[in-house]
Amino acid sequence: MCAAGRRWGRRQRALLCAVLLAAWQAAWGQLRYSVPEEMPKGSFVGDVAKDLGLHLPEIRDRSVRIVTEGRTQYFTLNGKRGHLVTAARIDREQLCESVQQCVLRCELIVEGEMKFYEIEVEITDINDNAPSFKETELEQRMSETSPVGSRFPLAEAQDPDSGRNSLQGYELSGDKHFSLAVQAGPGGDQRPELVLAKALDREEAAFHELVLRASDGGDPARTGTARIRVTVLDANDNAPVFSQAEYTVRVPEDVPVGSVLVTVTATDNDEGVFGNVKYFFKKVNEKASNTFHLNTLTGAITLLRSLDFEEGDTYEMEVQAQDDGGLSDTAEVTITVTDINDNVPVISVRSALGEISEDAPSGTVVALLHVNDLDSGANGEVRCSLDEGVPFRL
Structure with missing residues (x-):
């Protein structure tokens, strides 16, 4: 009381x-x-x-x-x-x-x-989204001396739906020289690979046209396609190799825009044009692509816009290093955002x-x-x- x-x-x-x-x-x-x-x-x-x-x-x-x-x-x-x-x-x-x-x-x-x-x-x-590729026109470069059975990673399709309505599988059509293999990623995602099924001869055919189709499990199923143009090159003996398979960095959410957060590095033992290495995002969602920029020549990843821990605390990307002969290597990049009392x-x-x-x-x-x-x-x-x-x- x-x-x-x-x-x-x-x-x-x-x-x-x-x-x-x-x-x-x-x-x-x-x-x-x-x-x-x-x-x-x-x-x-x-x-x-x-x-x-x-x-x-x-x-x-x-x-x-x-x-x-x-x-x-x-x-x-x-x-x-x-x-x-x-x-x-x-x-x-x-x-x-x-x-x-x-x-x-x-x-x-x-x-x-x-x-x-x-x-x-x-x-x-509900199945309101079809699988889609970030780019519908893909180019794959490979040497004519590539051995049968060689595998080349392909771009993955994205489908924001869940369960059976999400991406379920891939199909490849267009040329007897190639077949399709699908590997399971660490998170259960499907990673398509182009497999060389028959030896290449640049003098016989300098280009090969393929179609990669991604399908979901909806009823009816929805699909997305990407056209692949394979360019056959002269011999390239060595592929680029990243200095590490995984890059992990922690940054505070108030890090200034324009800061270099991490630099990925790959080396290629070939000389001349076959030793030139360029860097690309192989797998990145729309949110991360609008937040980070990858320098094609240096491999530096810089911040494009301010981070917000409450908006997203982890960004996972896959970076590809490719030489002018079409050989490549991939590395995982994880950027973790730490919270400040803001x-x-x-x-x-x-x-x-x-x-x-x-x-x-x-x-x-x-x-x-x-x-x-x-x-x-x-x-x-x-x-x-x-x-x-x-x-x-x-």
């Missing part, structure tokens, strides 16, 4: 005698729904009134609303029917890149009763009473607060407190 001074007014005493509590007892339950991505605005998600045992007159008469974390409100409440519906078209690939299970969370607040209910909505994938805690009032009776009992909930800090680790840990001498507690 709290005792107010006699000189304080009735309203002041009523407000100060309230106790600010973390409303753990107010969370009466949790709902979980599932809805396909790309549904039109206003599409049905779930009957929250029925599932929570709320009567429609109660929803209409009391202040009931949906609160979503983040800037975009993806769901809203249809007060007439008590249904949770979409407030915007939801693109799963945009929201949950590289995440197998895409879940959005929101809360239903019943202000009149100081209650809230947690709601989770899983966004399921975000302040944000306090939001989810619900609060405008006034309270002077005879309200101790323990009455007067407000629901939410505190969030976007930083990670110790930088994101938040401790809350009230000024001393006030009759409230958290």
Whole structure:
């Protein structure tokens, strides 16, 4: 119980005698729904009134609303029917890149009763993307003395869909001199390789035209293609070799734009044009390609735009070193972004009473607060407190 001074007014005493509590007892339950991505605005998600045992007159008469974390409100409440519906078209690939299970969370607040209910909505994938190659016209250079069975890495297709709707396999057509092999990467990804099935003769054919097709597992399946032009060159005895197979670097998120983060190096024992080495990104997603630049001649990777740990903490790329004879080597590059304390805690009032009776009992909930800090680790840990001498507690 709290005792107010006699000189304080009735309203002041009523407000100060309230106790600010973390409303753990107010969370009466949790709902979980599932809805396909790309549904039109206003599409049905779930009957929250029925599932929570709320009567429609109660929803209409009391202040009931949906609160979503983040800037975009993806769901809203249809007060007439008590249904949770979409407030915007939801693109799963945009929201949950590289995440197998895409879940959005929101809360239903019943202000009149100081209650809230947690709601989770899983966004399921539809086959709305076809596999695609970053470049649809590819050039592969190889020596006429390349032995049968030689393998040459090919560009991989990308498909942002998940599960069976994502990339499932490759096919090659166009020339009897070549076949296709697909290797499994460390993460289960498929890596196509061009295999020399028949000896080359530059005098017989200086060029070979091939078509590489990538397919997903949707019904019907969607495909993407890339044309490969193989140029047959004179002998090249040595391939470039990277100084290390993996390059790993850690950088703080406030590293200046234009900084050289890491330099990859490959050497080629050949002389002349066959010893000239150039560097290319062999495998890189769109986000990383917009963030980093690879110098073709030096192998230096520089920063194109400011990093944000909260936006992405790890970037993985595959770099290819290729000589003028078409031989190549690859290396993995991992850039890890470390967090700095660049975000302040944000306090939001989810619900609060405008006034309270002077005879309200101790323990009455007067407000629901939410505190969030976007930083990670110790930088994101938040401790809350009230000024001393006030009759409230958290």
